[in-house]
Every structure is written in structure tokens, then in C-alpha cells.
Amino acid sequence: MRRGRVRRRWTSTGSENERPTVTSGPIPPPQPVFASVAAPDSPTRNAAAARQLQLTKPAGSLGKLEALGNWISACQGACPPNAFARPRVVIFAGDHGVAGSGVSAYPSEVTTQMVANFLSGGAAVNALARVSGASVRVVDIAVDADTEPSISAHKIRRSSGSIDTEDAMTHQEVVDAIAAGRAIADEEVDSGADLLIAGDMGIGNTTPATVLIATLTDSEPVVAIGRGTGIDDAGWCRKTAAVRDAMRRARPVTRNPVELLRVASGADIAAMAGFLAQAALRKTPVILDGVVVTAAALVAEDLAPGAKNWWVAGHRSTEPAHTLALTQLRLEPLLELDMRLGEGSGALTALPVLQAAVATLADMATFADAGVSTSDD
Numbered sequence: 001m002r003r004g005r006v007r008r009r010w011t012s013t014g015s016e017n018e019r020p021t022v023t024s025g026p027i028p029p030p031q032p033v034f035a036s037v038a039a040p041d042s043p044t045r046n047a048a049a050a051r052q053l054q055l056t057k058p059a060g061s062l063g064k065l066e067a068l069g070n071w072i073s074a075c076q077g078a079c080p081p082n083a084f085a086r087p088r089v090v091i092f093a094g095d096h097g098v099a100g101s102g103v104s105a106y107p108s109e110v111t112t113q114m115v116a117n118f119l120s121g122g123a124a125v126n127a128l129a130r131v132s133g134a135s136v137r138v139v140d141i142a143v144d145a146d147t148e149p150s151i152s153a154h155k156i157r158r159s160s161g162s163i164d165t166e167d168a169m170t171h172q173e174v175v176d177a178i179a180a181g182r183a184i185a186d187e188e189v190d191s192g193a194d195l196l197i198a199g200d201m202g203i204g205n206t207t208p209a210t211v212l213i214a215t216l217t218d219s220e221p222v223v224a225i226g227r228g229t230g231i232d233d234a235g236w237c238r239k240t241a242a243v244r245d246a247m248r249r250a251r252p253v254t255r256n257p258v259e260l261l262r263v264a265s266g267a268d269i270a271a272m273a274g275f276l277a278q279a280a281l282r283k284t285p286v287i288l289d290g291v292v293v294t295a296a297a298l299v300a301e302d303l304a305p306g307a308k309n310w311w312v313a314g315h316r317s318t319e320p321a322h323t324l325a326l327t328q329l330r331l332e333p334l335l336e337l338d339m340r341l342g343e344g345s346g347a348l349t350a351l352p353v354l355q356a357a358v359a360t361l362a363d364m365a366t367f368a369d370a371g372v373s374t375s376d377d
């Protein structure tokens with residue numbers, strides 16, 4: 001967006017030596033870490049676009065469903081495409097030290113309580129998964145409690161550092177968190193998942209998400225910060241101060257995605273970034289969710305350029321940073337329902353739209369099959 005411009009952006013409230021690093025030239029491009037990602041198959045996409053014209057409907061009459069169906073065909077390398085048989089949600093759970101700065105309307109204990117709720121099937125994501133035919137997995141990446149072995153195999157640490165004053169994690173932890181996310185994507189694809197959704201659970205996590213997005217889109221904190229779980233005006237002021245302070249720490253490492261995750265995210269978000277990049281490397285389509293997942297996606301695109309070609313945006317969250325991230329990724333959301341929950345809920349709500357795009361492209365009769373005239377002559 002406005003990368004490359006150099007300017008001093010906010011007034012420091014600290015001493016001179018706490019001021020942000022002001023770069024003296026254009027911001028360099030990101031330093032990718034993974035192999036660059038092959039795009040979904042263009043010849044199959046072209047075949048799907050040609051098939052759309054043969055189906056018994058006026059050309060273009062299914063609107064955005066047509067481009068969506070063509071993209072699914074390209075991802076699968078199959079025309080007509082197949083209905084998604086094993087859509088899978090992975091919820092990345094982790095606490096955030098910055099919650100102690102009063103940036104959320106709820107206490108950190110809710111993270112552990114919600115993890116139990118996911119496991120017993122009582123959360124929004126469970127209800128939505130049941131209706132859309134997906135299955136749900138929870139992974140404890142950084143919950144501030146001991147959890148059961150079935151979900152803690154990839155645990156990195158208990159909570160992440162309070163990013164307004166300290167690094168989220170160590171170098172080894174960020175490397176391990178990204179590797180954990182990649183391993184989780186591999187586990188899912190190897191067990192047959194044909195569509196992946198990342199979900200988030202962690203009180204305070206909209207603060208690091210906002211820091212990542214505002215930093216990577218070169219936005220002022222005030223245009224990016226939202227109400228998260230429903231903070232009041234005093235909470236909004238505290239969140240603004242925390243985001244501003246964390247951005248001051250993040251800005252010098254903007255173009256180094258691993259360092260950015262280490263300094264200014266959380267182990268759960270770093271794992272999510274690894275997961276989203278690896279899904280693309282494994283040629284598996286992803287429906288992105290809200291502000292937290294899309295913050296991880298923005299970093300994942302810097303880690304693995306081209307990964308975004310394997311993602312579709314499920315919805316637009318009411319969090320302002322979400323729109324900034326979607327714009328930067330050039331992704332147009334399928335739904336706008338004023339949702340602001342996370343957990344993968346917006347992505348799951350969009351899953352039936354993807355299945356509709358497949359059904360029309362795969363199951364409709366062609367003009368030739370049905371003996372329907374293609375013109376009035």
C-alpha cells in the first residue's frame with residue numbers, strides 16, 4: 001500500500017532513546033523464509049470458466065459464485081470440481097500477556113474455559129461446524145494453563161510476552177511455533193483434509209493482531225483499533241496505548257516476518273502463520289476468518305510469497321484492522337454479517353457458499369445435455 005514512504009508517524013510519549021527507529025531509505029521487501037508458492041492451476045481455471053458458459057444459465061448469472069467455483073477447480077486441479085468432503089477447522093489457542101494491560105472486556109481465564117467448551121462441543125464454532133459438515137480440532141499453543149495431552153502436543157509456552165513492553169517470545173520459540181503450525185497443516189492434509197480453516201481463541205489476541213496489521217499496512221493505531229470483545233472507551237484508550245507501544249517495538253523489524261512474529265505477535269499467531277503458509281505449499285485451499293487469522297495471513301504471505309492465492313476471505317469482521325489486512329491482501333470477503341467472534345466462525349459461515357459454488361459448477365446440466373437453446377435464433 002504505502003510502503004516505501006518514510007515518515008515519523010506518532011508522537012513519542014517516552015524519552016528520546018525510546019523513539020521508533022526512523023529508516024533512512026525505502027523499506028526493503030520482506031525476507032521470505034519458505035519456498036515461493038506455486039499458483040493454483042491456470043489451465044484448470046480456464047476450463048472451469050469455459051464450462052460456466054456451457055451451463056444452463058445466462059452467462060455470468062451466478063455472479064461471484066462463478067469465479068469462486070473456478071478458483072476451487074484450479075486449487076483442486078479438477079474440472080468439474082469435487083464437493084469438499086473433509087473440511088477441517090483448527091483452533092489455535094493461546095494467551096497473551098498484554099491482556100494484563102486491560103485491553104479486553106474479559107479475563108484471561110476465559111481462554112482455558114473456552115478450550116474446554118470447544119472440546120465439549122458447546123461453542124459457536126462447534127454449532128457452525130455441525131451445520132456445515134466440518135470437523136473441529138483444538139490445539140493449545142500457548143494457553144496459560146496445563147491442558148490435556150490430546151491438545152498440548154504442540155504447546156510452545158504458557159502465554160506469550162506482553163508485547164507493549166517485551167518480546168512475545170524467544171527466537172527458538174518463534175521458530176518452533178512456525179514449525180508447529182506447519183506440522184499441524186501437514187497432519188491435517190495427510191489425514192485427508194481438503195479444505196482448511198484456522199480459528200483463534202485467546203483473550204487479548206485482537207491487540208497483537210492489530211499491531212501486526214497496522215505495522216504491515218503502515219497504518220496509524222487509531223484507524224486500526226477495534227472494540228474486540230466489547231471494550232468500553234477507557235479500555236479502548238488502554239488498547240490504543242498498548243498498540244502504539246507494541247508498534248514502536250515492531251516497526252524496526254517490519255520486513256523480517258519471523259522477527260516481527262517474535263517481537264509483536266504470540267506463539268499461537270506464529271503457529272497460525274506457519275499453518276496458513278504450509279496449507280498453500282500443500283496446495284490445500286483455506287477460508288480465512290476474521291482479524292486474528294488475517295493478521296497471521298498477512299505475515300504468512302511475507303513468509304511464503306504467493307500463499308494468498310490459496311486463500312479466500314470468508315467474511316469481513318467489524319474490526320477495522322481486518323479491512324486493512326484484506327485490502328493489502330487484495331481479498332474480497334464473501335460475507336459481511338457484522339460478525340466479530342473469531343474461532344473460525346466467519347469462515348465456517350462462508351463454507352456453504354463454497355459448496356454452492358462447487359455444486360453449480362459440477363452438477364448443473366449443460367445447454368447441450370438439456371437441449372436448451374443458447375440464443376434466440
Ligand SMILES: Cc1cc2ncn([C@H]3O[C@H](COP(=O)(O)O)[C@@H](O)[C@H]3O)c2cc1C
Pocket residue numbers: 103104105106110114200201202203204205206207227228229230231341342343
Ligand atoms: C466467551 C468468549 C468466546 C470467544 N470466542 C472467541 N473469542 C474471541 O475474543 C477474544 C479476542 O478479543 P479481545 O482481544 O477483546 O480479548 C479472543 O479470545 C477471540 O478468540 C471469544 C471471547 C470470549 C469472551
Ligand SMILES: O=C(O)c1cccnc1
Pocket residue numbers: 206228229289290291292293317318319322339340341342343
Ligand atoms: O475478527 C475477529 O476474528 C475477532 C473479533 C473480535 C474478537 N475476536 C476475534
